[in-house]
Amino acid sequence: MTNNLPAVSVKGLHKSFGSHEVLKGIDLAAHDGDVISLIGASGSGKSTLLRCIPMLEIPNSGSISVGEAHITPRDGKLSRADERTARAIRRDLGFVFQNFNLWPHRTVLQNVVEAPMIVQRRNKAECRDEAMALLEKVGLSDKADAWPNQLSGGQQQRVAIARALAQKPRALLFDEPTSALDPELVGEVLKVMRDLADEGRTMIIVTHEMGFAREVSSRTIFLHQGLVEEDGTPEQVFGNAHSERCRAFLSGYFDRA
Amino acid sequence: MDTVYLLDLFKKLLGGLPLTLNLAVFALLGGFAIALLLNLLRTTRIGNAVAGTYIFFFRGTPLLVQLFMIYFGLAQFEFVRSSFLWPLLREPYWCGLIALMLNDAAYTAEILRGGLRAVPRGAQEAARVSGMSRLQILRRVTLPIAVRQALPAYSNEIISMLKSTALVSMISLMDVTGIAREAVAETWRAVEIFLCAGLIYLVLSLIITRATSWAERALSPWQFGARQ
Ligand SMILES: Nc1ncnc2c1ncn2[C@@H]1O[C@H](COP(=O)(O)OP(=O)(O)O)[C@@H](O)[C@H]1O
Ligand SMILES: [Mg+2]
Secondary structure, three states: OOOOOOEEEEEEEEEOOOOEEEEEEEEEEEOOOOOEEEEEEOOOOOHHHHHOOOOOOOOOOOEEOOOEEEOOOOOOOOOHHHHHHHHHHHHHHEHHHHHOOOOOOOOHHHHHHHHHHHHHHHHHHHHHHHHOOOOOOOOHHHOOOOOOOOOOOOHHHHHHHHHHHHOOOOOOEEEEOOOOOHHHHHHHHHHHHHHHOOOOOEEEEEEOOHHHHHOOOEEEEEEEEEEEEEEOHHHHHHHHOOOOOHHHHHHHHHHHO | OHHHHHHHEEEEEEEEEHHHHHHHHHHHHHHHHHHHHHHOOOOOOOHHHHHHHHHHHHHHHHHHHHHHHHHHHHOOOOHOOOOOHHHHHOOOOHHHHHHHHHHHHHHHHHHHHHHHOOHHHHHHHHHHHHHOHHHHHHHHHHHHHHHHHHHHHHHHHHHHHHHHHHHHHHHOOOOOHHHHHHHHHHHOOOOHHHHHHHHHHHHHHHHHHHHHHHHHHHHHHHHHHOOO
């Protein structure tokens, strides 16, 4: 979008688990306002790629930057300074997991105020007001005092999105946010995500919701065995992909639908 | 039955209550501290082996045997008798407390480990990805969840410790059971005396059960269908 620093940038990323090389050199840049959908067969490395950005997995080589913060891990290890940078990066990103991962011992509201209050040490009343506004936005202000296990999956995921937004992140990362949901609950979560995209939020979304990816994203990346196999606008990737594999993968989806 | 005798007996037995409670409370406190340490040890490979061996021995042998080993066994070693610890180790009170504490630590360590293992990985990951430090994750997420998970098993351990204190009467300590045994030796009215002693333990257990289930509810309202 602009020629400023990208919000999120990944360069030459390699990641192995033991002798199994999962990511074989990935480059990716998300500029402010980009909505990137990451698609690909199960096992192609989508989650690993997404988890490397906030250093939930430490890459073997390559570099990650979020805004000004920049890390180049060596041999899958973080130095002390890297560890500090990683925490700064994590503060600047919102991460939404497939299984929501809300804190079970905290109410909905407490889940949302936790990071701003404890990590960013911001004013309590202000955090609360902001959290209530975020819950309103995801349609759950009446559940502020409920416990996570009293909510449906769709509601939990919306709380998780509010929790991620409370960090005022530069970018939001979603790892298959609707894959653990009953089909009838998928829509409410996708709607919230669509609103976020319309607001101009920067998002990287791993998803199997091809219709959603096609409509909402500004760019679609198809991953195959740890490499970017196709990268373009949704029109191009879904309509007219260069890669044979990408076309085969997508026709598998749309035949079923 | 002779009510005057019974009332008198109760009064006498209650005289042992401070010692019984003293042993239970300090054994539990000390045991918990050692249990935390054992779980910390478990994070390294050698430490894990050490902690595992310790727990294996203390859970695998009778508490009474451990008590006798400490009270009678240690005194046989010259280096123990000449060490600075001897003034402690020749006291039945300290031997009893040490045995109870070491035994409790083994069980509590396992209870705590179960609690720690029950903390969902995802909850810790969510904490990490929000930018919390290791210490913050431990304090805000891991320990609160682990302690709540461990509470039901731990309340059993509290009751079990309370009852185990009765064993110290075997090394001449005058706790509730010690006083009861002495009274039986004098009067041979075993049924009344041991019933009364049993009743005292029963009331204590009831109080502990009530207190811990209240604590469970207070700490984990979401597990009890709390309404908003
Ligand atoms: N923690 C891990 N340890 C070992 N192998 C892993 C781990 N995480 C992922 N993998 C392997 O990496 C590969 C890619 O996994 P993943 O990134 O989850 O793929 P995707 O999200 O595209 O389905 C898979 O073969 C998976 O088994
Ligand atoms: Mg995945």
